[in-house]
């Protein structure tokens with residue numbers, strides 16, 4: 001229930017429309033019950049008047065019936081418009097809220113989630129919250145309001161009929177939904193869990209489809225997906241059976257309630273305590289009340305699934321920040337020097353990677369980090385970017401990195417990651433991810449320095465050439481050079497390049513290295529840190545630092 005309250009707090013901006021939707025729902029339900037009651041009374045009174053030959057003023061009742069019918073139809077339209085509008089706006093703002101919560105968690109806190117899991121929570125789980133207000137909260141409030149109001153209305157005309165109806169309405173509107181809620185809790189939660197796992201597996205399988213085909217592992221992957229689908233279908237079948245039981249129970253209650261009202265009111269009519277036409281009125285009103293109450297079991301049936309989706313979303317959003325941001329006024333680094341003092345760090349606490357690193361890089365200096373695979377070179381860049389925490393001290397322009405707010409830090413650093421990601425768009429889109437205009441004067445030189453110039457000049461669409469999903473329409477080396485150009489286009493005094501020439505042929509690599517050397521040799525303020533295994537890249541540094549494998553923990 002905490003998740004439900006939190007959902008409501010997050011929906012604060014839509015409270016006005018949510019309440020309007022519920023009030024409209026109450027209006028529609030009341031108009032429907034009154035319409036049925038008035039119609040029943042009107043038809044029966046007309047019949048009695050016709051049979052007895054007495055005069056009957058049918059003008060007012062028929063006008064009332066038309067009025068109620070119009071209120072019901074227009075009210076239903078307005079209610080749908082308001083409740084759906086509010087729901088979609090809530091979902092849109094929730095998605096933005098969740099995305100903003102996830103951004104500071106990346107990459108360290110998100111990497112333990114399987115491929116499609118985070119995307120699934122952001123999309124499918126947020127979509128599942130559509131039910132919370134639209135199909136659960138609003139129907140529960142309007143249903144219980146109609147139930148109470150309808151009983152009072154019936155009691156006004158015939159206390160025995162209201163009394164006869166009471167146990168069936170309570171059974172159908174309170175007991176049956178509560179039983180259903182407890183029965184559907186397990187399968188509802190399971191269905192959300194299995195659906196999420198299935199989504200992750202399918203996404204993962206599609207992302208790695210080439211390797212699966214080449215290694216003959218498609219059948220195994222398909223079998224896993226089939227097994228997960230079977231589990232999902234089993235939970236959905238259990239939910240379906242519970243739903244059918246609910247429908248059956250509701251029909252049985254409605255039938256029995258009709259008979260009970262007929263009996264109670266019939267006795268009163270026979271005793272002359274109430275007029276005969278009231279019998280039809282009471283019966284039709286009771287039927288209308290059941291229509292309102294019939295949505296209650298369905299609402300409680302959906303509740304566990306919606307709450308499970310909410311829990312998954314809040315669990316992800318509440319993951320602790322892997323690295324706390326510095327509070328207070330941002331200290332201003334003196335220059336672009338980088339100093340490591342007894343720095344130790346790891347991805348996992350029990351597996352030390354970097355141990356006691358000591359190094360001073362003066363402002364405008366350049367260092368190439370090399371060393372065996374797994375020695376922690378990429379981790380070193382993660383530390384500088386504040387993606388992960390460290391022991392010891394890292395000074396940037398004599399300011400401790402921990403004391404520098406991340407926003408301030410990121411204006412100082414531009415980085416080419418080990419696995420750069422290209423967004424689905426053109427080369428131009430990928431050069432300016434923030435949507436700003438390309439700086440034309442700097443662009444030409446950056447394209448030359450990253451070895452892209454002649455390739456782009458040969459393309460019929462030039463910078464407007466699409467790169468495909470994650471760079472699928474360009475070669476690996478071209479994708480890397482686009483990412484390199486994007487890194488160089490950002491003006492920052494510290495430049496980190498992780499394997500800038502990976503995937504390039506020897507001639508292009510040499511060309512890029514020469515251009516980068518020229519670019520950074522002449523820039524006394526820019527500090528360059530490069531990670532590379534490639535001998536050609538060693539020329540990029542004034543110093544080459546060889547990182548070794550960490551020693552095993554004692």
Ligand SMILES: Nc1ncnc2c1ncn2[C@@H]1O[C@H](COP(=O)(O)OP(=O)(O)OP(=O)(O)O)[C@@H](O)[C@H]1O
Pocket residue numbers: 111347348353372373374375376377378379380418
């Ligand atoms: N996200 C992670 N979680 C846990 N361990 C990791 C993670 N990423 C890398 N490692 C492990 O940490 C060690 C250092 O990895 P890192 O990528 O920093 O090394 P590297 O020197 O950059 O390697 P390479 O030269 O192959 O890119 C490796 O043993 C690696 O298996």
